[in-house]
Amino acid sequence: MKIAAIGGGVIGGGWIARFILAGHDVAVFDPHPEARRIVSEVMANAGDAWQRLYQAPLPSPGTISWAASIAEAVSGADYIQESVPERLDLKHRIIVEIEAAASPQAILASSTSGFKPSELREGATHPERILVAHPFNPVYLLPVVEVVGGGDAAQRASALLESVGMKPVQIAREIDAHIGDRLLEAVWREALWLIKDGIATTQEIDDIIRYGFGLRWAQMGLFETYRIAGGEAGMRHFLSQFGPALKWPWTKLMDVPDLDDELVDRIAAQSDLQSGAHSVRELERIRDTNLIGIFHALKANDWGVGKTVSTMENRFYAREGKKVTGYPLRLHEAHVTGGWLDYNGHMTEFRYLQVLGDATDAFLIHMGLDAEYRAGGHSAYTVETHIRHLAEVRGGTRLIVETRLLGYDEKRLRLHHAILDDRGETVATGEHMLLHVDTGANRTVAMPAALMRALEAIIAQDRAPHPDHAGIGIRAVRLKEASA
Numbered sequence: 260m261k262i263a264a265i266g267g268g269v270i271g272g273g274w275i276a277r278f279i280l281a282g283h284d285v286a287v288f289d290p291h292p293e294a295r296r297i298v299s300e301v302m303a304n305a306g307d308a309w310q311r312l313y314q315a316p317l318p319s320p321g322t323i324s325w326a327a328s329i330a331e332a333v334s335g336a337d338y339i340q341e342s343v344p345e346r347l348d349l350k351h352r353i354i355v356e357i358e359a360a361a362s363p364q365a366i367l368a369s370s371t372s373g374f375k376p377s378e379l380r381e382g383a384t385h386p387e388r389i390l391v392a393h394p395f396n397p398v399y400l401l402p403v404v405e406v407v408g409g410g411d412a413a414q415r416a417s418a419l420l421e422s423v424g425m426k427p428v429q430i431a432r433e434i435d436a437h438i439g440d441r442l443l444e445a446v447w448r449e450a451l452w453l454i455k456d457g458i459a460t461t462q463e464i465d466d467i468i469r470y471g472f473g474l475r476w477a478q479m480g481l482f483e484t485y486r487i488a489g490g491e492a493g494m495r496h497f498l499s500q501f502g503p504a505l506k507w508p509w510t511k512l513m514d515v516p517d518l519d520d521e522l523v524d525r526i527a528a529q530s531d532l533q534s535g536a537h538s539v540r541e542l543e544r545i546r547d548t549n550l551i552g553i554f555h556a557l558k559a560n561d562w563g564v565g566k567t568v569s570t571m572e573n574r575f576y577a578r579e580g581k582k583v584t585g586y587p588l589r590l591h592e593a594h595v596t597g598g599w600l601d602y603n604g605h606m607t608e609f610r611y612l613q614v615l616g617d618a619t620d621a622f623l624i625h626m627g628l629d630a631e632y633r634a635g636g637h638s639a640y641t642v643e644t645h646i647r648h649l650a651e652v653r654g655g656t657r658l659i660v661e662t663r664l665l666g667y668d669e670k671r672l673r674l675h676h677a678i679l680d681d682r683g684e685t686v687a688t689g690e691h692m693l694l695h696v697d698t699g700a701n702r703t704v705a706m707p708a709a710l711m712r713a714l715e716a717i718i719a720q721d722r723a724p725h726p727d728h729a730g731i732g733i734r735a736v737r738l739k740e741a742s743a
């Protein structure tokens with residue numbers, strides 16, 4: 260599938276990074292003289308974020324190509340994401356250029372925050388393939404995307420967006436600014452009034468959000484949160500208690516404050532005071548790290564956005580399970596990012612176990628013990644591990660794991676992993692014993708014939724002697740050992 264991105268600014272850059280990280284090739288057109296630098300900086304942040312977000316090995320990234328014109332970028336593209344500035348006349352001009360060069364089947368999705376598909380489609384030759392796919396910043400991390408326009412194009416776009424880790428929400432009826440920005444604008448408008456009226460500063464408003472209801476929204480949204488606020492009687496009680504307050508009213512509602520020089524200066528000065536110590540790129544990295552922490556917390560609870568992360572990880576594991584040639588098996592690769600380093604500047608201890616654990620998962624998928632098999636109530640549990648740390652591993656190193664099956668019986672697997680760095684040096688080894696279990700009964704059981712056959716085929720390739728350290732634990736120290 261070829262993807263074209265028209266516009267590579269804040270949002271276009273995020274789209275490009277997401278598609279490339281998910282393995283798609285992207286052709287980009289953006290006339291900005293610094294577009295390549297800007298996009299490459301966004302991609303560096305995004306790549307680092309994905310390494311930290313997903314435990315599973317990432318797919319090989321796609322490639323970026325820079326086109327000299329819109330026509331060149333969209334020619335042969337199956338999906339085109341337009342992210343040029345929010346002006347309807349500009350978007351119309353771009354759509355005319357795209358339609359002149361793109362295949363009639365190509366989906367043309369706009370990132371527009373406010374325009375409706377019917378507005379974008381005015382004068383188009385193939386209006387039915389023009390959609391809104393409105394994302395949220397940072398596009399490479401936040402999954403939600405509002406898909407507006409309906410029909411076959413919306414179905415096809417949603418399938419693609421879902422496959423790159425997004426949560427497409429198809430909106431049945433078009434409306435100015437879709438749904439998310441409607442909600443955000445209400446809060447934004449109210450916040451501007453609070454500053455204009457001298458009630459609060461940017462810092463105070465942000466604190467009230469991030470120390471309070473912002474935390475709730477990340478995991479339950481508005482309605483589920485308020486259901487709980489109604490106590491045991493739930494939503495009905497909440498509505499009867501707080502419904503009348505809506506009519507008092509507390510808010511300024513549709514009244515929009517004038518963004519005159521005085522208000523702009525006041526907000527900009529307060530924002531500088533609040534956040535000026537960091538560059539915008541630094542703030543992006545802080546934001547991404549915080550978001551990843553939230554994603555991980557929700558993944559541990561199998562809740563909300565955590566489910567999106569797990570779904571992608573299962574896909575990555577499944578994809579990894581397919582590409583195997585030769586023996587020892589090279590099933591798993593990992594990239595050592597800055598966040599993996601300890602105070603000595605080396606890969607920290609628990610990351611070794613992560614790499615080895617991921618390699619074990621890749622082996623299990625390879626032998627047929629994959630997500631589908633686990634869903635049937637059986638899995639493998641690791642019961643013993645011996646890791647040897649042999650060489651320092653620095654940031655930026657690409658690791659590859661060579662896996663051998665040292666032995667198996669009906670209920671047990673004995674694996675050996677060697678972690679190699681990009682020079683081919685073995686930096687660590689891991690030996691692991693796993694048990695095949697019935698997860699419902701929580702006891703070991705014999706593997707079915709299909710898995711036994713898969714193991715037999717794998718071990719037939721293992722012709723080298725066992726490594727000399729296999730089966731040996733930590734050796735005794737010479738000078739003094741505790742007597743017990």
Ligand SMILES: NC(=O)C1=CN([C@@H]2O[C@H](COP(=O)(O)OP(=O)(O)OC[C@H]3O[C@@H](n4cnc5c(N)ncnc54)[C@H](O)[C@@H]3O)[C@@H](O)[C@H]2O)C=CC1
Pocket residue numbers: 265266267268269270271288289290291294341342343344345346353370371372373393394395396
């Ligand atoms: N910034 C945000 O928070 C969000 C923005 N959006 C939407 O995304 C779209 C883009 O917004 P941003 O990325 O924020 O703007 P931006 O100003 O950061 O980027 C726009 C990019 O379009 C390029 N461009 C201008 N004319 C072009 C042309 N003729 N052909 C190709 N590229 C061209 C510019 O050089 C620039 O790099 C807008 O429709 C906006 O409503 C959607 C979600 C969030």
Ligand SMILES: C[N+](C)(C)CC(=O)CC(=O)[O-]
Pocket residue numbers: 372394395396440443
């Ligand atoms: C400010 N904005 C209207 C462009 C914001 C969005 O469209 C979504 C977001 O990321 O908040």
